[in-house]
Each structure stands twice: as structure tokens, then as C-alpha cells.
Amino acid sequence: xAENKDVVIQAGRDxxxxxxxxxxKRVVVDEPxxxxxxxxxxxxxxxxxxxxxxxxxxxxxxYADRKGWPLESVVVRLRQARTYDKDCVECVSxxxxxHQVERELTLEGDLTEEQKARxxxxxxxxxxxxxxxxxxxxxxxxPSAGAAATPVDAAVS
Numbered sequence: 001x002a003e004n005k006d007v008v009i010q011a012g013r014d015x016x017x018x019x020x021x022x023x024x025k026r027v028v029v030d031e032p033x034x035x036x037x038x039x040x041x042x043x044x045x046x047x048x049x050x051x052x053x054x055x056x057x058x059x060x061x062x063y064a065d066r067k068g069w070p071l072e073s074v075v076v077r078l079r080q081a082r083t084y085d086k087d088c089v090e091c092v093s094x095x096x097x098x099h100q101v102e103r104e105l106t107l108e109g110d111l112t113e114e115q116k117a118r119x120x121x122x123x124x125x126x127x128x129x130x131x132x133x134x135x136x137x138x139x140x141x142x143p144s145a146g147a148a149a150t151p152v153d154a155a156v157s
Contacts, residue, residue, distance in 0.1 A: 006144070014038070020047075049078040049101065055128035056103070060119050064109075071119070072109035078102065 009029075011018040016031040017040050029044060031037025042050065053076040064071035080101050105123055107116055 017041070045080070049080065051128050052076075052101065052126065052132070053078050053103075055126040056105075056123050059126045060107075060122060063122055064115075064119065067115075069111060069115050070109045071107060071111060071115075073106075074108075074119075075106040076123075077104040077106075 007020060007022040009018050009020050016035075016037040018029045020027045020029055027047075028041035029047060030040040031043055033039045037043075056076045057074040060074050061071065063069075078101050103123065105120060107119055111119070
């Protein structure tokens, strides 16, 4: 039987708090206090940056491991200068979201300058980054066969 790869998000009446269920794990997502949330978890944009950063770090780790390079650690720091509290209000009438993300890499280990340069170059090969740059289209899908189950039950079963 095929494993369910759905990511399920459930939001109740607790203002902007949502729970993401993926791979049998749960992550709480919320908006910051200044935009009306309760700051119970990272914001959706924080998770987006986290996905890019985690993918970047994992890509570099995999490459260094395959090459046998002495990469001890990777730190990826991402930032977007734009505040997005207006995005929620303007999403119907205007394109929203950050249009540029700044990335800072710190590579630790006894690496040569050539190895460091190659790893910096490979940071742009992260599959998540490439997916976003090519354009990602989210389309409506028909309800799945298990749609009668609550999202939480479907996500953790």
C-alpha cells in the first residue's frame, strides 16, 4: 500500500493558529502578535524561508559527504526585507509576498578555498529554491477518498 504523502493543515477558531501535519509530525504555525496572531509558532513566511534554508543546508551536506569533504557545519541565514502584514489585506487586488530573499552562508570545516567556492555555487541548486524560481502553481484538486475523515486523523494515520 502506498504511503500517504499528504501534508494536512488544520485551523480552528484560535484566530490565526494552524497545525501542519506531515510525516506523522506536527508543527504549529501562527502569525506574530503585531498582526493579530498569538505568536505560538513560526509564521508561514518563516516556514517558507526555513524550507529554502533547510534544503540548502541539506544539499550542501549531501554533496560534501559524497565528495568526502571535511564540512563540519552549514549555517544558512535568510532574510526578506519586506513586511507582509499588508499582504493578507492586499492579496485579492495585488501580487503579494517577498520578491527577493537574501542568503548568507557560513561553512565550517577544514575546506579549501575551491571547496568553499563550489559549495557556495551549489547553494543555488537546492531543489526548493529551484522550484520556487521556476514558478509553482497550486491548483484545486478533487476531494480525496478519505475526505470524510478529519484532517488530523488522516494526517497521523
